[in-house]
Amino acid sequence: MSVATHDAPVTAGATPRAKKKRGPDRRPGLSRSLPYLLLAPAVLLELLIHIIPMLVGIWMSFVKLTKFFIANWSAAPWAGFDNYKVAVDFDNAVGEGLLKSFGVTIVFSAVTLALSWALGMAAAVALQPAFKGRSIVRTLFLVPYALPAYAGILTWNFMLQRDTGAVNHVLVDNLGLTSDRPFWLIGGNALISLITVAVWKLWTFAFLTLMAGLQSIPNDVYEAASVDGAGLLRQWRHITLPSLRPVNLVLVLVLFLWTFSDFNTPYVLFGTAQPPAGDLITFHIYNASFLTWNFGSGAAMSVLLLIFLMIVTGAYLLVTGRRSRRA
Numbered sequence: 001m002s003v004a005t006h007d008a009p010v011t012a013g014a015t016p017r018a019k020k021k022r023g024p025d026r027r028p029g030l031s032r033s034l035p036y037l038l039l040a041p042a043v044l045l046e047l048l049i050h051i052i053p054m055l056v057g058i059w060m061s062f063v064k065l066t067k068f069f070i071a072n073w074s075a076a077p078w079a080g081f082d083n084y085k086v087a088v089d090f091d092n093a094v095g096e097g098l099l100k101s102f103g104v105t106i107v108f109s110a111v112t113l114a115l116s117w118a119l120g121m122a123a124a125v126a127l128q129p130a131f132k133g134r135s136i137v138r139t140l141f142l143v144p145y146a147l148p149a150y151a152g153i154l155t156w157n158f159m160l161q162r163d164t165g166a167v168n169h170v171l172v173d174n175l176g177l178t179s180d181r182p183f184w185l186i187g188g189n190a191l192i193s194l195i196t197v198a199v200w201k202l203w204t205f206a207f208l209t210l211m212a213g214l215q216s217i218p219n220d221v222y223e224a225a226s227v228d229g230a231g232l233l234r235q236w237r238h239i240t241l242p243s244l245r246p247v248n249l250v251l252v253l254v255l256f257l258w259t260f261s262d263f264n265t266p267y268v269l270f271g272t273a274q275p276p277a278g279d280l281i282t283f284h285i286y287n288a289s290f291l292t293w294n295f296g297s298g299a300a301m302s303v304l305l306l307i308f309l310m311i312v313t314g315a316y317l318l319v320t321g322r323r324s325r326r327a
Contacts, residue, residue, distance in 0.1 A: 054306075060299035067293035076296070083300035094288070098301060100276070101284035108191065108280060109259040112198045116255055117248075119199065120206025125236065128214050138211075145204035153268040156197045160184040160269075185270060190278035198265050202258065206251060213247035214240070249320050256316075257309065281305060 060073075061083055069076040089095040123141055127134055144152060159166045161184075168181045184193045217240065225235050241248075263282040266274055272291070274283050285305065289298025 057299045057302055060295055061303045063296050065294075065296040065299070070293070070295075079296055083296045084304070086297060087300050087304060094297065097279075098281070098284065098288075101279045101281045104191065104277065104279050105260060105281040108195060108198070109256060111195050112202065112259045113252065113255045115195070115199045116203040116206050117252065119203040120208075120210050123203075123207045124210040124214055125240065127211065141207055142204055144200055145208065149201065149264050150268055152201060153197055153265055156193075156200070157185070157269055160193050186275050188277050190270065190275040194266060194269065194278045194280075197269060198259060198262060201265070202255060206255065209247060209251050210244060213244045217243045253313065253316055257313070260309065261305075 062079055062081075063073075063076040064079045064082075065073060065076045086092065086094050087098055090099050127138055127141075158164075162168060162181050165184070167184060171177050172179070172181055182189055184190070221239055222235055225239060230238070261282055262280060263286065266278055266280050266283045267286070270278055270283075272287070274280075274287070281301075282305075285298050285301045288301060289295050
């Protein structure tokens, strides 16, 4: 029995056609330029918001830009380093005022930074163990950070009023700590009020940052230290602080830059007539520019402040970097 097979005729010299796989269309030019296109909006905004205004401010510091040349900046005469000489000449009124403002800002930044960090660390360590209602307490602690700055500072302005403020009502009427109602927004108490409001605004950021850092420390380390007889203070000194060193290095620098360049707090709290005790350097530069209409002198002060912050930041990073490499 034979089986008939029917094969298709094959032409001599012909080869079967292989199916070509179609891959995605590749455009070498677009793939190379895509990262730059994605970065272009951010670079453009950085130029418009920071770089160009900074360069304009540096140019303004070298000209005598007063109220007589506001309408035509290009006509302002060249001053060279005269604006800087006046700013650093502590024998005249301008230099003396800037030096006093610098001292007030140093005290304000140091005390605010220390209190904000201490309160943030205490709250983060206290809320680290699990207990009932911990999430509610954490949420309440973050309210100052989530509240708009102007709304919070304006509320403090109402609370610190001498006759109708809630602070004097509690201290004088309820607790009877003093017979006279103190002034909190003028006089020597202005710096205390300024530090209080700044700490209230910043300590929650320190708390949030340190609390996130504590999440990376294993609980087994604390349990082993507790078994070895280490108390809470020794655990904090020998486990918590060393483990949080990278976080604290960044946190301290950020808090310093924020406090030293703070403008919103004194402006909303005191208005344009700031007391000498609360004359922060950013607010002093603002008054030197917009009250006396001497924008050249104010720009020179701003450049000096920028140079100071860059020097402090560079020295801080250099010292902390060496210590980290040695450790």
